[in-house]
Amino acid sequence: MGKRRVAIVGTGQTLHRSHRPDVNGQELIHEAVRIALADAGLTIADIDAVVIGNMDHFEGINAVDCWSVDGTGGTMKPVIKLTTGGTTGSTLAIGGVHLVASGMFDRVLIVGWEKNSESDTTGAITTAFDPVWDRLVFAGAISGLAAEAQAYMARYGATDRDAARVAVRDRRHACNNPHAQLRKPITIEDVLASPMLADPIHLLDVCPRTDGACAVIMACEGVAEKLTPVPDWIWATANRHTYTYLGDVNWGELDSMSEAAQELFAKAGIREPRKEIDVIELYQPYSFAGIIWIEDMGLVERGKGAEYIWSGATDMGGELPINPSGGVIACNPIGATGLIRCAEAALQIMGKAEARQVPDAKIAVSTGFGGCMWTDMLLHGRKKPDF
Numbered sequence: 001m002g003k004r005r006v007a008i009v010g011t012g013q014t015l016h017r018s019h020r021p022d023v024n025g026q027e028l029i030h031e032a033v034r035i036a037l038a039d040a041g042l043t044i045a046d047i048d049a050v051v052i053g054n055m056d057h058f059e060g061i062n063a064v065d066c067w068s069v070d071g072t073g074g075t076m077k078p079v080i081k082l083t084t085g086g087t088t089g090s091t092l093a094i095g096g097v098h099l100v101a102s103g104m105f106d107r108v109l110i111v112g113w114e115k116n117s118e119s120d121t122t123g124a125i126t127t128a129f130d131p132v133w134d135r136l137v138f139a140g141a142i143s144g145l146a147a148e149a150q151a152y153m154a155r156y157g158a159t160d161r162d163a164a165r166v167a168v169r170d171r172r173h174a175c176n177n178p179h180a181q182l183r184k185p186i187t188i189e190d191v192l193a194s195p196m197l198a199d200p201i202h203l204l205d206v207c208p209r210t211d212g213a214c215a216v217i218m219a220c221e222g223v224a225e226k227l228t229p230v231p232d233w234i235w236a237t238a239n240r241h242t243y244t245y246l247g248d249v250n251w252g253e254l255d256s257m258s259e260a261a262q263e264l265f266a267k268a269g270i271r272e273p274r275k276e277i278d279v280i281e282l283y284q285p286y287s288f289a290g291i292i293w294i295e296d297m298g299l300v301e302r303g304k305g306a307e308y309i310w311s312g313a314t315d316m317g318g319e320l321p322i323n324p325s326g327g328v329i330a331c332n333p334i335g336a337t338g339l340i341r342c343a344e345a346a347l348q349i350m351g352k353a354e355a356r357q358v359p360d361a362k363i364a365v366s367t368g369f370g371g372c373m374w375t376d377m378l379l380h381g382r383k384k385p386d387f
Helices: 025-040 088-101 121-126 142-156 160-174 188-193 255-268 289-296 305-310 334-350
Strands: 006-013 049-053 079-081 107-115 196-198 211-220 232-240 279-281 363-370 374-381
Touching: 006 025, 006 088, 006 334, 025 107, 025 211, 049 088, 088 107, 088 211, 088 232, 088 334, 088 363, 088 374, 107 334, 142 196, 142 289, 160 188, 160 289, 160 305, 211 334, 232 255, 232 334, 255 289, 255 363, 255 374, 279 334, 289 305, 334 363, 334 374
Parallel strands: 049 079, 049 107, 279 363
Antiparallel strands: 006 211, 006 232, 107 211, 232 374, 363 374
16 A cells, blocks of 8 residues: 555535536536535645546546546646546545555545536446447446346345345435435335336335535645544555456356455454444445345355344444445435545544444445446544554
């Protein structure tokens, strides 16, 4: 991770909505940047570099690093664009960590954003798949997720009712998050009665399309402690962008999550993640992922994810709360989504999560998902790491 320890010292999020006609893209970005700078007690003059990304083919803005400077304030500063599909937001966070840890910059502004209301999301995602081998079957985002869910159901006997319990949890949690797009509780019956999109996925099982932006400020040790009394120290990062073709995926298990989690926990010496981690912000774009991927992360045995969810252990007040923010099912500005998970984990560690705060959170995990079933992970801690 480099020679210097890195911490998050400020975060900012917009009001995430299905449509933000009150602002253009640069103004949306500026909204998040302004809040993050204020949170860290900084001005744009204090920032050494900017890292920014979105799903650029959604809005058709390919030089977002140049186009965005009116929003980021990055004029005459180094600006780096990172784009990795759905993992863009988490890739931005990992990129920011390495830029600071390397010694290149002391204070880095990281921005993820999306204006989905001005894009053809499904059309754009479809073009990402190979036109011969993948595109005819895996058109858009839903079909690949349905394939994963069906494979898991066949292997372990889970049901769409089990998955609906995950959606109900996250939508309930979102009611405590003023930034979330969907802040209305739902029931299991609501989920099962909603339209079927691709068997077994119902409309209320999946994330919305969102306009929104998120900004995070990272600083090196020696600077971070002066900016905030409780920095969110980044203990470790890991990622696995494992596959290129969807036909190669091990459906029913997210291998990229399993491998990244093993690396992440090994770096920090975590042997019993369910007991040692206090809160998780999981990039979970649909409900079945809340069952499958906690198994891949090593929190429970294979086939036991649904049982763990039904026990209430992942609810607020449970053994290991997952997505106190409401997660992706409640809000999904895709280029920002992974960075929002990082920001929400930081808020938990810094004790700034307000109504969605997990008491005395000391260790948190944030994840990103996207591309061809890829995974990014960050480990957050209140204590400065000594490894």
